[in-house]
Amino acid sequence: MCKTWKSPGGIFSVITLFLVSGAVFADYALNLPEPVSPLTGQIYDLHMLTTRIAFYIMVAVIGIVVYAMFKFRKSKGYEADQNMHRNMFGVWGWILVPVIVLGIDMSIAGSASSTLAQVEDYSDADVTVKVTGSQWKWTYEYMDDGVKVVSNLKKLEPTDELYLRDVDNPLVLPVGKRVRFLHTATDVLHAWWVPEIVYKKDSIPGYINETWTRITKEGTYRGQCAENCGTGHAYMPIVVEAVSEEKYNDWIHGQKLAMAKASAEASSDKVWSRDELVARGEKVYTTNCVACHQASGEGIPNVFPALKGGKIATGPVADHLNIVINGKSGTAMAAWKAQLNDLEIAAVITYERNAWGNNTGEVVQPADVKAAK
Amino acid sequence: MSTAEMAHEADHHGPPKGWKRWVFSTNHKDIGTMYLIFALVMLFLGGAMAMVIRAELYMPGLQIVDPDTYNNLVTNHALIMVFGLVMPAAAGMANWMIPMMIGAPDMALPRLNNLSFWLLPAAGTMLVLSMLIGFIPGTGQQVNTGWTLYPPLSIQAGMGMDMLIFTIHLLGISSILASINIVTTILNMRAPGMTLMKMPLFVWAWLFTGLLLIVIMPVLAGGVTMLLFDRHFGTAFFDAAGGGDPVLFQHLFWFFGHPEVYVLLLPSIGVLGLIIPTFSRKPLFGYKPLVWFMGILFALGLVVWAHHQYTVGMSLGAVTYFMIGTILISIPVGLMIFNFIFTMWRGSLTFETPMLFAIAIILMFSFAGVTGVMLAVVPADLQYHDTYFVVAHFHYALVPGAVFGLYAGVFYWLPKWTGHMYDEKLGKIFFWWTTIAFNITFFPQHFSGLAGMPRRIVDYSIQFTEFNVVSSLGAFAFGLSHLLFLYIIIKTIRGGKEATNKPWEGAQVGTPGLEWDLSSPPPFHSFTTPPAIK
Ligand SMILES: [Cu+2]
Ligand SMILES: [Cu+2]
Numbered sequence: 001m002c003k004t005w006k007s008p009g010g011i012f013s014v015i016t017l018f019l020v021s022g023a024v025f026a027d028y029a030l031n032l033p034e035p036v037s038p039l040t041g042q043i044y045d046l047h048m049l050t051t052r053i054a055f056y057i058m059v060a061v062i063g064i065v066v067y068a069m070f071k072f073r074k075s076k077g078y079e080a081d082q083n084m085h086r087n088m089f090g091v092w093g094w095i096l097v098p099v100i101v102l103g104i105d106m107s108i109a110g111s112a113s114s115t116l117a118q119v120e121d122y123s124d125a126d127v128t129v130k131v132t133g134s135q136w137k138w139t140y141e142y143m144d145d146g147v148k149v150v151s152n153l154k155k156l157e158p159t160d161e162l163y164l165r166d167v168d169n170p171l172v173l174p175v176g177k178r179v180r181f182l183h184t185a186t187d188v189l190h191a192w193w194v195p196e197i198v199y200k201k202d203s204i205p206g207y208i209n210e211t212w213t214r215i216t217k218e219g220t221y222r223g224q225c226a227e228n229c230g231t232g233h234a235y236m237p238i239v240v241e242a243v244s245e246e247k248y249n250d251w252i253h254g255q256k257l258a259m260a261k262a263s264a265e266a267s268s269d270k271v272w273s274r275d276e277l278v279a280r281g282e283k284v285y286t287t288n289c290v291a292c293h294q295a296s297g298e299g300i301p302n303v304f305p306a307l308k309g310g311k312i313a314t315g316p317v318a319d320h321l322n323i324v325i326n327g328k329s330g331t332a333m334a335a336w337k338a339q340l341n342d343l344e345i346a347a348v349i350t351y352e353r354n355a356w357g358n359n360t361g362e363v364v365q366p367a368d369v370k371a372a373k
Numbered sequence: 374m375s376t377a378e379m380a381h382e383a384d385h386h387g388p389p390k391g392w393k394r395w396v397f398s399t400n401h402k403d404i405g406t407m408y409l410i411f412a413l414v415m416l417f418l419g420g421a422m423a424m425v426i427r428a429e430l431y432m433p434g435l436q437i438v439d440p441d442t443y444n445n446l447v448t449n450h451a452l453i454m455v456f457g458l459v460m461p462a463a464a465g466m467a468n469w470m471i472p473m474m475i476g477a478p479d480m481a482l483p484r485l486n487n488l489s490f491w492l493l494p495a496a497g498t499m500l501v502l503s504m505l506i507g508f509i510p511g512t513g514q515q516v517n518t519g520w521t522l523y524p525p526l527s528i529q530a531g532m533g534m535d536m537l538i539f540t541i542h543l544l545g546i547s548s549i550l551a552s553i554n555i556v557t558t559i560l561n562m563r564a565p566g567m568t569l570m571k572m573p574l575f576v577w578a579w580l581f582t583g584l585l586l587i588v589i590m591p592v593l594a595g596g597v598t599m600l601l602f603d604r605h606f607g608t609a610f611f612d613a614a615g616g617g618d619p620v621l622f623q624h625l626f627w628f629f630g631h632p633e634v635y636v637l638l639l640p641s642i643g644v645l646g647l648i649i650p651t652f653s654r655k656p657l658f659g660y661k662p663l664v665w666f667m668g669i670l671f672a673l674g675l676v677v678w679a680h681h682q683y684t685v686g687m688s689l690g691a692v693t694y695f696m697i698g699t700i701l702i703s704i705p706v707g708l709m710i711f712n713f714i715f716t717m718w719r720g721s722l723t724f725e726t727p728m729l730f731a732i733a734i735i736l737m738f739s740f741a742g743v744t745g746v747m748l749a750v751v752p753a754d755l756q757y758h759d760t761y762f763v764v765a766h767f768h769y770a771l772v773p774g775a776v777f778g779l780y781a782g783v784f785y786w787l788p789k790w791t792g793h794m795y796d797e798k799l800g801k802i803f804f805w806w807t808t809i810a811f812n813i814t815f816f817p818q819h820f821s822g823l824a825g826m827p828r829r830i831v832d833y834s835i836q837f838t839e840f841n842v843v844s845s846l847g848a849f850a851f852g853l854s855h856l857l858f859l860y861i862i863i864k865t866i867r868g869g870k871e872a873t874n875k876p877w878e879g880a881q882v883g884t885p886g887l888e889w890d891l892s893s894p895p896p897f898h899s900f901t902t903p904p905a906i907k
Contacts, residue, residue, distance in 0.1 A: 029820070029823075029824035029825070029836060030820045030823065030824065031820075031823050031824070032756055032823050032824075033824070033825065040756075042752070043752045043753055043755070043756055046750060046752055046753050047747070047753045047756065050746065050747040050750055050753065051747065053743070053746075054743035054744065054746070054747060057739070057743050058739065058740060058743060061710065061714070061735075061736065061739045062736060064714055065714060065717070065732060065735060065736060068714065068717045068718050068720075068722070069717075069722065069724075069732065072653075072717065072718065072719055072720050072721065072722050073721075073722050073723070074654070074721040074722055074723045075723070078719075078720075078721050078722070079721055080653065080654040080655040080719065080720045080721040080882075081655065081719040081720075082655060082656070084655070084658070084715075084718065084719050085656065085657075085658050085659060085715075089715075090658065090659075090715075093711065093715065094659060094662055094708070097707060097708055097711045098704050098707075098708060101703055101704050101707040101708075102701075102704060104703075105700045105701060105703055105704070105746075108700065108746065108750060109696065109697055109700055109750075112696065112750045112751060112752055112753070113693070115752040116689065116692070116693065116696075116751050116752050117689070118752075119751070119752055119755065120689040158432075158433045158434035158832075158835070159835070160835075161835065162834070163433060163434075163834050163835055164433075164832060164833065164834040165834045165836075187525065187529075188525045188526040188529065189523060189525070189526065189619065191684060191758075191759060193827075195756055195825050199752065199755035199756050200684055200755055200756070200758060200759075201684050201685075201686055201755070202684045202685050202686065204613075204619055204620065204685065204686070205525060205613050205614070205619060206613020206614065206618070206619065207613070207619075207620070207685075207686060209685075209686040210686075223825065224825075224827060224830075225827070226758070226759040226760065226827045226828075227684075227759055228444065228517075228518065228519050228523070228526065228759075228828070228829040229526065230441075230444075230514075230517055230526050230529065231440045231441050231514075231517065232440070233440070233444075233827075233829060233830055233831075234440065234830035234831050234832045234833065235832075300439075300441075301510065302507065302510060302511070302512065302513065302514060302515075302531070303441060303514045303515075329614075330528060330529070330604075331529060332529055
C-alpha cells in the first residue's frame, strides 16, 4: 500500500480535498440563494456568521489533532506523559473550554435574537395571501381582494431546465410592499418555501401559521414543498412573480373580472349541453384531479382508484355526486364543495362519466349539484 | 439460576450443543454474538435499501422505483439502521463486555436477556413485511411518511402502517427489557472493589443509555398507539377536525427522537473512551468529567426535543428556549472532544484500525457538532429545515458518531471475542475506503441542501444533478466497502494469528481492564469467582 495513504496525515489531505472541491464546483449553487428581502437577508448573514465560526472551529480541531498525530507517535520514540491530567492545563482546561464554548454560544444566540424577533413580528401587512397546501397543489387566496389562484405543476421532460420547477399559475406579488402569508393545509402537512423571499413555516391542517416578506427586486423566484406530503411531494413546485405595484394592480383587476364572469356563469339557470360540460370538465379535471387519478383515469394501483370503468364513475350518479362533494375522510380524497363551484363540479362529474370509455352518456347539471349539497 | 449453580454447571460441561445452545441461550456471550449477527444482517439490509435510494437519485426523473416505494424505502432504511443495526450492535457489545468488565459471571437476568434478543428477529420480520405488504392489492397505500411517521400522512397509509406500529411495540419491549437488564447488571453485579468510579467508560455510557431508553421508549410506544387508535377506533388525538392536534404527535415523537440520538451515540462514545487511552498508552485526560458530561447530556437531551419542529409555529418564548437549550449541548459535547484530543496529547500513539476510526470520528463528529449548532439557530433553521443540509448533518453525526464507533469496537474486541487477530492491513484498507467513501457521499449533500433540495423527494430538478451524481457514486463505494468488512470478520472468526489475553499493549492503562485478564476467547462462564480489582 502506498505510504501516504497509511499515514494519518491522509485524513487531513482528504479534508482539504473537500474544501478545495468547493472551488471546483463554484459554478453550481453551493450556498443559500441570494436573498431579495430584508428578512431573508438577515437570515443569510446569520447563516454566514455561523458558517464562519464552524469553519474556524474545524480548522482548530483538525490542526490540533493532526499536530498531535505527528508529534506524539510511538514510532518516533515518544513516551507517554502519565501525569498530564494533573498539571495546570489538566486542572484549568475544564473551566477554560466551557467558558470559551459558552462565549461562542451566547454570541450566536445573541445575534440570532434580533432576527428571530423580526420573524415573529406580526405587524400589519399591505397584502395578505392565504397559502393552502393540498395534495399536490397550492391554492393562493388574496384576502383583501377575494382573488383565488390554484397553482399546479407544469409537466415537463426531465431534460428541461425548469423540470419540476414550473407551474401553470404563479403567485403574483408586488415588490416593496409588506406581504403576509397565512399557511394552512387541507389534508396533510406541507411547507411553502421560496428561499430567496421567505423562510418556511409548516402548513398544518387546523393551524394558521404566519410568515412575511418585503420583496426588493422584481423577478421570478422558485421553490417547492418542503414537508413530506406523500406520493406527489416532489411535484409541488412554487413560482412567485414579483412585479411592480402597477402591474400587480392591473393583474388583480383582471383576475377579479374573470372571477366575476365565472361566478355569474355558474349561478345562472342555464341548462348546459353534454359537450359543453365535458369540455369544461376536462379543464377542471386537469387542474384538480390528475395529480391522483391520472390523465388516463387509471389512478395508481392500491393508492388512487381508477375512475376509468370505476364502480362509482359508472354507477349511480348520487354516489358520484356524494364523493366529489363531500370527499372521504381519512383518505386523500378531499371534499370539493368549498373549492369548486356547482358548475365546475357538474362539469367534472359529467366529464368523468363520459371519458376514457365510461360511456354512460349521462349529464349532471349545476342544479343537480345544488340539490345534492 | 443462582451464581453458585452456574459455577457448578461450568465445572461439569461447556455450552449445550446444536440449535438449543442458541434458541434457549441464557449466556451473555452467546446472546451478545446473536445480537451482533442480527445487527450485521440488518446493516446489509438497510444498506441495500440505501443503495436503491441513491440509484434512484443518481439522475433526475423516475428510473427505478415509484414515489411511494421510494419513501417506503426511506422509512425502512432509517428504522432498520436505528433499531436494527445500531441499537442491537450496541446491545450485543454490552452483553459481551459489561459482565467481563465489571467482573460478573453473567448478566443479572439471563432469561430476560434471551427474551429481549428473540423479540428482535420477530420485530425485524414484521418490519420487512410492513414494506412488502404494500405490494399486495387491497392493502392500501405504502408507508410513505419517513421514519417520523407524522400524521395526517400516516393516517392515510394502508396496512403497512399498522404492521409498523406493532413493529415499534415489539422493538420497544425488547429494548426496555434489555435496558432493565443492563442497568440491573451494572448496579448489582459488580465484583467487590469495582466501585462506580472505577468502571470502564463503556459501562458508564451504557448505564446512561439504558436509563434513557427506559424513559423514552414508552413515550414513543404511546404515541404510535394513539396513531393506531386514530386510524381504526375513531379517536382524534391528531386530527384537527375532531378537536385533536397533528403537532402533538411531533412532540411525542421527538421527546423520544432527540434522546434517541444519544442512545445511538453514547455506547460508541464509551467505546472511544477505551480505545483512545489504549492506543495513546495514557489514561483518559478526564475520566470523572467525562462521566459528568454524559450525565449532563442525559439531562439536557431530555428537554430540547422541539428543535426538530421550529417550523410548526411555536411561540417566540418556546423557540427561544429550545434554541438556547440546544446550543448549550455544545458545552458537554465540546468538552468530550477536548477530553479525547487531550488524551492523545503527549501520549505514545500508534495507529491500529480502531485508533484510526477513533481519530476520524473525533474530526467528523466535531463537524456534525458545528453544523448542529448552525441548525439550532432558529431563523437559520427556518431555511435549513427539511433540506439535504439536515440529511448531511445527521449522517455525519450518526455514521461516524454511532456506526463507526461500533466498527472501531468490533476491531478492538474481535481478538478477545474470537481468539484471533484480524488482518491489520485489510482493516486499514477498510478504514480508508469506508471513510473516504462516506465523505464523498455526504459532504456534497450540505451544498445541495443549501441550494434548496428538500428531503424525501423521489425526483429533483436538474440544478441539483451534479451533487447527486457525486453523492450516489460515493454511496456505491461506501456500500461496497462493507463486503470487505464482512470478509475481515469471517476471516478472523475462521483463523488468523492467535490473540494473547491482552493483545493491545495499552489496554489496561488507567482502567482495571478485567476483560483483558481473561483468556481470548474467554471461558463460557466469565468469572466464576469474583476477580481481584487492581
Ligand atoms: Cu406538499
Ligand atoms: Cu434533536
